[in-house]
Structures are given as structure tokens and as C-alpha cells.
Amino acid sequence: MEGVRVLEVAQFTFVPAAGAVLAEWGADVIKIEHAEKGDAQRGLVKALGQDVVSKSSTFAPIMDGPNRGKRSIGLSLEKPESKRVLHELIRTSDVFLTNFLPNARARLGIELEDVRAINPDIIYTVGTGFAHSGPEADKGGYDATAFWARAGCADSVTPVGSEWVVNQPCGAYGDNIGGMTIAGGIAAALFARTRTGIAPTVDISLLGVGAWATQLNVNLALMAGGPLPKPDPRAGNVSNPLSGLHRTADDRWLSLVMLQPGRYWRDFCDKVGRPELADDPRFDSAEKLMANAREASGIVADIIRSRTKDEWVVAFEDIEGQWAVVQNTYEVGHDPALRGIGQIGDLVDAEGETRQLVASPVQFNQEAPQLKRGPLFAEHTDEILREIGLTDDELLDLKIAGAVT
Incomplete structure (x- = not known):
């Protein structure tokens, strides 16, 4: 993305996360923040x-995560004096990226027709809560409402009889998935512009991203003519003893997902030290193994419960079937597979201290991206204004007028 400029007028994580991905891919992403309030997420x-802000520095994962590698300009779009700056930034950008609602976009002069009047070749991109048009186009949403609750994710993971609905597993979960989706849409739109000479618009909603994430269940429900019955996770897999979650001796969990039990059963039995089970007449063929899956699942559960998580990591080191430890987020941050390819990367904060963030998952030529911290509020205002040709006197006038900071 080197040579591509993205102009971002957005707050919180969903749409800014897309700008972060594009910045990691090499784009010059200029983040417009209100000259007094900044991105509301800074508050x-x-x-x-x-705590989301480090006590020893300005580093804040809640801001540095979705704003890595960007430049920040403080600009009050509601002030007439800001229009010259806004229009010049639009004129020199390839992508306009926003999550402001339609009324706010119209009031600030950043609707599609406003932006395209200045730069007809710009990729105009909007991230919404529910839809780009229709009765809910003016309705705001977060990933907890549009992605998690409305799109079926929450209901799908909430067990039957639960006294509460299961929350998202992580903060900004749907936002970050959605941000990656927006970045992909923008990349496709830039490719289309190069091939056709026409710049498409890009519209992506959190509800749409959530529906895509749950599409298998949604599609099956549509085919069935009603909501799917919920399986009881405590009952195990009714047809495959090598697919399910199992507790270890030290109260950790392993996830087995060996979708071809007949293929993997003998190797599994050897690795767990129970080779006789492979020739047990109840389990000595794929058909018998599946027919007696409940009995086999109980045996597998007892076997897994007999050793600790670390012992199973050693025992399963070269097993053919697919499995994983159920890791906590700290363990994910130290996962050797991620660290081995630079997926957990170092960056230097504004105070010169080395910090770490998860990098975006796409790598080109098997090279890890070079991470940069997110900008401080309005950190690059003077730099950006001088780039577009303003003199120091003009810059001072804008500051006096409250148009920039």
C-alpha cells in the first residue's frame, strides 16, 4: 500500500481498525480528530x-491497537476555517474512511457527494452498525449490539437453560474482525479502480460482518425453516469421540477436532498409551467407532483427565490429528507459532519504551510487518498542514480560529 493515502474520519475501533491494517500494509493513514475532543475512545x-492506559507512558493498547502507524491531525470540521484543509486532504487522498452517521456526515460536509465533488476518484468507505440505507441507516451500533447480539453470535454460544447471555469473548472482538473486512474491501476497490478507472464505494456493517461469521448456522437455519437446536456441550460429540473439549488433570482444557476418527483413532490410542483400544471390537473400524461414540468419548475424557496440560503437549507433539490447548490471552501473546513469524511484534512508544502488539494476520512474502505506535492526539497537525502548503502564519491563524490544534 505504499503510495496510497487514506483519510480517516472515524472513532472507536471498528473503522479505525481498518485504517490500522492499511497502515501496517504501508499506506499513509491520516486520522482526523476533533481539535478539542479528539477520538472519543481516548477518553x-x-x-x-x-486500566487501558499504561501508568508509565502514553502507550494505550485501546488506542495504539486500532491506530498503529497513523498520523493524527486535530481538525474541527464544523468550523468554516477547516474546509480548506479538509478539501486539500480529500483532494490528495485515495481513500476516504468514516463511521460517522449520515446526519453528522451531512452536517460536516463529508457525505459521498461532498467528497466526490472534490475528488471523483476517491474510494469512499463507510462502516455502519446495521445498514448503509433503509430505516436503520441512522442508527448507531457497537460490536456488542450489532455484531454479537443482533447477528446471532451471542445466542449461538449461550447454552440452553443459561441464566445469562454469554458476552463477547474479548473486547472489540467484532470490531477487529470488521476492520480487517473493511481493509480487504478497500484493497479490492483500489484494484477495481486501477483496472476500470472507476472508483467504487465500499459499505460494510457490523451486522453484516456478524452474519457472515455465523453464516453456516444461519444458512442451516434457513434451510431447516427455524432456529437450530442447541447441543449440550457436556454431552460430548454424539458421533465422533475425537472431536470435543476435554478437561486435563490440572483443570486445563484440550480441544480435539479430528474430523476423520477412523483415520486418527489408532495413532491417538498409541500416543495416549492405550494401543489396545485401537483393536477393541467396539472401536476397530470407523463405523463402529462412530456407532459407539458415546462410550468411546467417555474413555477419551478419562484418558485426557489423567494427565496435565503440559504432559499432553509433549505426548501430542507429533500426533497426526488436529488438536489445541485452550489458551488464555496471555498465553496467546506468547504463542511460539505467532512469535516465530512476528505476529506478536515490538514497537517503541512515545517515551522510547519497547511495547508489543498483535500484528494484523496478513503477511506478504512471509515477512512480518514493522509495527509503529499510534499517534498522540493531533501529533502531526503542523507536519500535515505544511505538507499541503500552508505557511506558518496560515497555520497560526487556523489555531487562533480553533479550527486546528
Whole structure:
């Protein structure tokens, strides 16, 4: 994306995460923040019950994550004096990226027709909560509402008889998935512009991303003519003893997903030290193994419960079937597979301290991206204004007028 400029007028994570991905791919992403208030997400001090700002520096994963590698300009779009700057930035950009609602876009002069009047070749991109048009186009949403609740994710993971609905597993879960989706849409739109000379618009909703994530279940429900029955996770897999979650001796969990039990059964039995089970007349063929899956699943559960997680990691090191440890987020941050390819990368914060963030998952030529911190509020205002040709006196006038900071 080197040579591509993205102009971002967006807050929180869903759409800014797309700008972060594009910046990681080499784009010059200029983030417009309100000259006084900045991105509203800068005002959050706690999330998931945790402090989101480092006590020793300005590093804040809640901001540095979705804003890595960008440049920030403080610009009050509601002030007439800001229009010259806004229009010049639009004129020199390839992509306009926003999650502002239609009324706000119209009031600030950043609707499609406003932006295209200045730059007809710009890729105009909007991330919405529910839809780009129709009765809910003006309705705001977060991933907890549009992606998780409305799109069927929450209901799908909430067990029958539960006293509460299961929350998203992680903060900004749907936002980050959606941001990657937007980045892919923008890449396709840039490719289309190169091939056809016509710049398409890009519209992506959190509800749409959530529906795509749950599409298998949604599609099956449509075919069945009603909501799918919920399986009881405590009952195990009724047809495959090598697919399911199992508790270890130290109360950790392993996920077995060996979808061809007949193929993997003998190797599994050898690795767990029970080779006789492979020739047990109840389990000595794929058909018998599936027919007696409940009995076999109980045996597998007892076997897994007999050793610790670390012992199984050693025992299953070269097993052919597919399995994984159920890791916590700290373990994910130290996962050797991720660290081995630079998926967990270092960056230097504004105070010069080395920090770490998860990199976006796409790699080109098997090279890890070079991570850069997110910008401080309005950190690059003077730099950007000088790039578009403003003199120091003009810059000062804009500051006095409150149009920039």
C-alpha cells in the first residue's frame, strides 16, 4: 500500500481498525480528530475492568491497537476555517474512511457527494452498525449490539437453560474482525479502480460482518425453516469421540477436532498409551467407532483427565490429528507459532519504551510487518498542514480560529 493515502474520519475501533491494517500494509493513514475532543475512545480509562492506559507512558493498547502507524491531525470540521484543509486532504487522498452517521456526515460536509465533488476518484468507505440505507441507516451500533447480539453470535454460544447471555469473548472482538473486512474491501476497490478507472464505494456493517461469521448456522437455519437446536456441550460429540473439549488433570482444557476418527483413532490410542483400544471390537473400524461414540468419548475424557496440560503437549507433539490447548490471552501473546513469524511484534512508544502488539494476520512474502505506535492526539497537525502548503502564519491563524490544534 505504499503510495496510497487514506483519510480517516472515524472513532472507536471498528473503522479505525481498518485504517490500522492499511497502515501496517504501508499506506499513509491520516486520522482526523476533533481539535478539542479528539477520538472519543481516548477518553476511555477502563475496559473489561482493566486500566487501558499504561501508568508509565502514553502507550494505550485501546488506542495504539486500532491506530498503529497513523498520523493524527486535530481538525474541527464544523468550523468554516477547516474546509480548506479538509478539501486539500480529500483532494490528495485515495481513500476516504468514516463511521460517522449520515446526519453528522451531512452536517460536516463529508457525505459521498461532498467528497466526490472534490475528488471523483476517491474510494469512499463507510462502516455502519446495521445498514448503509433503509430505516436503520441512522442508527448507531457497537460490536456488542450489532455484531454479537443482533447477528446471532451471542445466542449461538449461550447454552440452553443459561441464566445469562454469554458476552463477547474479548473486547472489540467484532470490531477487529470488521476492520480487517473493511481493509480487504478497500484493497479490492483500489484494484477495481486501477483496472476500470472507476472508483467504487465500499459499505460494510457490523451486522453484516456478524452474519457472515455465523453464516453456516444461519444458512442451516434457513434451510431447516427455524432456529437450530442447541447441543449440550457436556454431552460430548454424539458421533465422533475425537472431536470435543476435554478437561486435563490440572483443570486445563484440550480441544480435539479430528474430523476423520477412523483415520486418527489408532495413532491417538498409541500416543495416549492405550494401543489396545485401537483393536477393541467396539472401536476397530470407523463405523463402529462412530456407532459407539458415546462410550468411546467417555474413555477419551478419562484418558485426557489423567494427565496435565503440559504432559499432553509433549505426548501430542507429533500426533497426526488436529488438536489445541485452550489458551488464555496471555498465553496467546506468547504463542511460539505467532512469535516465530512476528505476529506478536515490538514497537517503541512515545517515551522510547519497547511495547508489543498483535500484528494484523496478513503477511506478504512471509515477512512480518514493522509495527509503529499510534499517534498522540493531533501529533502531526503542523507536519500535515505544511505538507499541503500552508505557511506558518496560515497555520497560526487556523489555531487562533480553533479550527486546528
